[in-house]
Amino acid sequence: MSTLRDVAKKADVSIATVSRAINNPDKVSSDTLARIRKTMRSLNYNPSRVAQRLRGNKGKSKLLGLIIPDIQNPFYSDIVRGIEDVAYGKKYAVILCNSDENPEKERFYLNVLHAESVDGVILPPIHLYGKVVKQITELGIPLICIDRKFPKLSVDTVVVNNKKGAFAAVSHLIDEGHKRISIITSNTKFSSFQERKEGYKKALEDNGIAYDNSLVKEVDPRSSDDAKEATFELLESTNPPSAIFMTNNLMGLGTLNAIKQIGLKIPKDVSLVMFDDMPWTTITSPSLTAVKQPSYEMGRRACELFFQRIEDPQRECVEVTMETKLIVRDSTGKPLKQNL
């Protein structure tokens, strides 16, 4: 592969001039510029980003680090796509890392990203008070939290209004006449699930329904099977719920499988609302009522925040809260009403 030196030699200028031709074209006379450009083309010159990064200043590495729990969770694929699309517009490339909610892997990848001199890191933090994440910001690497908050640290954050979304979901169920409403949620400390549970509680409370711990199941939010098991327990108990609020798409899938296996009919035997809207929510019978998160837009927004921080490292950190939509569909799968 050809280097700056090759181009310089062939165009009969110094490497400094070639470098200028790339980075400060206006500081090069028009005819040498033309000559250099022609030479670059003929040599198929592709500047080494590695050398640029080693030499260049912070915030110019054109690399962005992304650590997500699991790319196979469509919620995160959406986020990744949103980030990537914005990054592409700025000629940034993205290093993708899957943490599996494993602090070891998070730490490893954070180190890798640092070693790669990325211009920034976007992630849903695993630990509420993880020191590695803190370290990253102390190293001066811009950090954007997405999907989950990182308390006690001033950091740009993009989240969804989990409490409000959950409140709308459960209120919808209550409006339909349900009184025994289960929630299948996570046993983790993530702000997202905490807040969804709060929304659930508030909806009950506002409607004078007592909180019943036997209706609450907490499982690993990544496991459809765990949620399936929990659903069995719920529905095969002596006093089963008449409705279930599923707090993410993976757990939702598990619950749907359990219901199908038991042979229950929706909504005759049990009503459902799922946090997350997925492409497949329209093909069930009837279509699933869902709390749609603007996942793709969250990714875009997070990436935009990142670029804003690069441009102005001094600006105040912001916490962007995006709204969900409650989507109820008719028999053909068309949305009937959409509440914020």
Added chain:
Amino acid sequence: MSTLRDVAKKADVSIATVSRAINNPDKVSSDTLARIRKTMRSLNYNPSRVAQRLRGNKGKSKLLGLIIPDIQNPFYSDIVRGIEDVAYGKKYAVILCNSDENPEKERFYLNVLHAESVDGVILPPIHLYGKVVKQITELGIPLICIDRKFPKLSVDTVVVNNKKGAFAAVSHLIDEGHKRISIITSNTKFSSFQERKEGYKKALEDNGIAYDNSLVKEVDPRSSDDAKEATFELLESTNPPSAIFMTNNLMGLGTLNAIKQIGLKIPKDVSLVMFDDMPWTTITSPSLTAVKQPSYEMGRRACELFFQRIEDPQRECVEVTMETKLIVRDSTGKPLKQNL
């Protein structure tokens, strides 16, 4: 951040020794090694991968490039995950790029990956004879094709037995008594869809059913909506098919939506088989019959091939063909039979 020099100074050795302590620990006396390691720890030293890459030899950059059409397609998320898991085992990081089947984007990202000095590139090629892809291999960057073949170029490839899988799918439909079987496939030149169509044709032929062009729809394989439209045309025609073979999960979703919207019952009114098995195929009523691709394993295999090539750049290129499984499920969603 601390550098080699910082460590060297503090440990009172030369930078070369520190470098050795990292890369060839056995060439350093045990007590200096211990001292250096302690110093590295106290300084929180994290070697710059960027400098290592600039200085070091080919095949040691610990970076892998990945260009896929769209991470939001779960088939590709699975592949990406498989690749990432194997890469993680070797301490490799992955740069993820979405091409949208757009040659411009593919070219851009290929240049970026080259500029980043990645050790290799894994992708499903967009063009059958794209010159940029060829260029990459001429640059000596190991290339692994996945999901689609790149003809006329000896290159490591991981594909699925598309023809056989499609043949099994359509044969299954024929076994159930169907004679008018539609296929919704792609108008692209990708080997995958070409071969699925071949399998479809062969199954018809082997059973003495004439190929009927009016039963064949070719749409953009990324568009559920196009497939939905095509399904409407198919099912609302004067002589509709009694079964439909959907050649990927996105088109399948479109078809399912169309069927639901028309109000047709499965399998009474129309039977279905989909290429791709998805988490949601078990929650439809009845469960969808699917040709399962080992997508995650394909990713793993591709990444393994990459590492094998790094270790032995001279070895012959291989084309790995993985088998699909035809999955027919009972009313609860449990697999009834699985044919290769």
Added chain:
DNA sequence: GTGAAAGCGCTAACAG
């Protein structure tokens, strides 16, 4: 407007 030279952080000879 252009060139010479220093150096980013590291590895790999080459000496000792």
Added chain:
DNA sequence: CTGTTAGCGCTTTCAC
């Protein structure tokens, strides 16, 4: 076993 040195390809003063 350890240190010295020469770059990897590039950007950026500082001269001219």
